[in-house]
Amino acid sequence: xxxxISNVFSPSNIGAxxxxxxxxxxxxxxxxxxxxxxxGPLMKDYYQSFADGGFALIVTEGLYTDxxxxxxxxxxxxxSDEVQMSSWKEVTEAVHENDGVIxxxxxxxxxxxxxxxxxxxxxxxxxxxPLGEExxxxxxxxxxxxxxxxxxxxxxxxxxxxxxxxxLAKCAGFDGVEIHGANGYLLDQFLTxxxxxxxxxxxxxxxxxxxIYKDIVEAVREAxxxxxVVGIRFSQSKVNDFEYKWPEQDEGAKTIFQSVLACGxxxxxxTEHVAKGPAFENGLSLASLAKxxxxxxxxxxxxxxxxxxxxxxxxxxxxxxxxxxxxxLANPNWPNAVESGQPLQDFDFDMFNPLADLxxxxxFMSA
Numbered sequence: 001x002x003x004x005i006s007n008v009f010s011p012s013n014i015g016a017x018x019x020x021x022x023x024x025x026x027x028x029x030x031x032x033x034x035x036x037x038x039x040g041p042l043m044k045d046y047y048q049s050f051a052d053g054g055f056a057l058i059v060t061e062g063l064y065t066d067x068x069x070x071x072x073x074x075x076x077x078x079x080s081d082e083v084q085m086s087s088w089k090e091v092t093e094a095v096h097e098n099d100g101v102i103x104x105x106x107x108x109x110x111x112x113x114x115x116x117x118x119x120x121x122x123x124x125x126x127x128x129x130p131l132g133e134e135x136x137x138x139x140x141x142x143x144x145x146x147x148x149x150x151x152x153x154x155x156x157x158x159x160x161x162x163x164x165x166x167x168l169a170k171c172a173g174f175d176g177v178e179i180h181g182a183n184g185y186l187l188d189q190f191l192t193x194x195x196x197x198x199x200x201x202x203x204x205x206x207x208x209x210x211x212i213y214k215d216i217v218e219a220v221r222e223a224x225x226x227x228x229v230v231g232i233r234f235s236q237s238k239v240n241d242f243e244y245k246w247p248e249q250d251e252g253a254k255t256i257f258q259s260v261l262a263c264g265x266x267x268x269x270x271t272e273h274v275a276k277g278p279a280f281e282n283g284l285s286l287a288s289l290a291k292x293x294x295x296x297x298x299x300x301x302x303x304x305x306x307x308x309x310x311x312x313x314x315x316x317x318x319x320x321x322x323x324x325x326x327x328x329l330a331n332p333n334w335p336n337a338v339e340s341g342q343p344l345q346d347f348d349f350d351m352f353n354p355l356a357d358l359x360x361x362x363x364f365m366s367a
Contacts, residue, residue: 008021008023010022013297014057014176017229019056021054021335022322023322025058026301026325027061028326029356030043030046030061030356031355033076035117037071043358044091047091047094048094050100050332053333055324055328056100057100057103057299059105059178060102063076063078063107063165064076064078065078065079065080065106065161065162067080068119068157068161069110069113069123070186071117072107072109072112072113072185074138075357079165079172085168085172088104088174089172092172096173101176103174103231104177105233107180108161110124110186111123111128111186111189112130121145122144124195125150125196125198126149129144129147131240144240152200159216160219162220166228167223175229176266177220177231179220179230181213181233182233182235182269183237188238190211190212193247207259210255213260217230218264226264229266231266231267231269234270234286235270242273245279245280246279253286253289261295268298269298269299270286270299271323272301273303274303275287275302275304285300287319291320298321304324305324305344310322310324329351330346330351331345350364
């Protein structure tokens with residue numbers, strides 16, 4: 001058992017970043033910012049607690065990138081202006097003081113926006129109503145609205161927003177950015193066949209549906225330079241469609257991962273219901289496919305709660321780093337606790353009742 005733990009706790013690297021272990025905090029929506037998108041009063045302590053608890057890498061919740069159509073949730077933090085950027089400095093400093101590395105996840109809601117203080121209506125690849133209903137734990141209610149189909153000008157604004165947010169992230173003291181291309185949000189809407197019915201260069205065959213990823217990665221890379229870490233997140237399932245699979249399966253994964261590799265990303269972050277499970281029937285996991293076809297650092301997320309699961313993903317070569325979500329909320333000190341043999345707390349969904357915010361979580365933990 002000791003040798004297993006030494007593997008997951010061994011040092012690692014992403015680009016120019018050195019990590020003290022292979023454990024990351026997964027990005028999780030916390031709807032706890034101020035109304036203007038600046039860091040809320042509980043957020044510094046929240047992120048600092050994971051660094052203090054031994055996580056080498058902290059990936060923030062998704063931060064909206066512009067004041068047009070990118071905001072997804074009420075009380076979501078942003079990186080769309082200097083004021084929002086400045087508010088993050090206390091967070092990045094706190095993480096660094098605790099020997100942690102922190103990456104800003106950049107996100108555009110697209111059709112899944114439940115709230116936007118800047119713009120009326122939603123915009124997406126095509127004028128298609130999303131499946132399912134808005135999420136109540138994030139202040140949502142009822143069916144999603146039908147978005148407008150994005151024009152080329154709208155797409156250009158999306159690309160510029162990601163580049164600008166990346167520049168601001170660097171100014172705020174973040175160690176890198178992660179482009180959110182997963183979970184049914186805007187980029188994933190371009191990738192998904194039933195939400196992208198475009199007939200232009202952004203629609204149709206897989207290479208076209210991937211074009212917005214390429215455009216954004218290249219714009220972000222130009223904005224921040226070669227030495228600043230740029231990662232990207234992929235999933236098959238979505239917050240409003242748990243069953244979706246890439247129709248091109250293994251060949252599609254090869255195209256997707258090799259495409260973003262060619263654009264210059266430093267790592268790929270995959271998320272599935274079960275990280276170690278097959279992406280397609282009787283095949284490799286999504287993390288393994290990313291490792292196979294891109295051969296850059298891979299972060300695996302999904303259903304990881306025990307040290308044995310975390311170690312298995314690293315030892316088997318499926319991933320270089322594992323990111324923990326709900327189990328980390330219950331145990332911000334998960335790395336330190338596992339390394340020292342302390343017992344762990346089970347995650348309780350009452351931490352999300354009635355809202356998945358930091359106030360609810362704090363009240364639950366102190367009860």
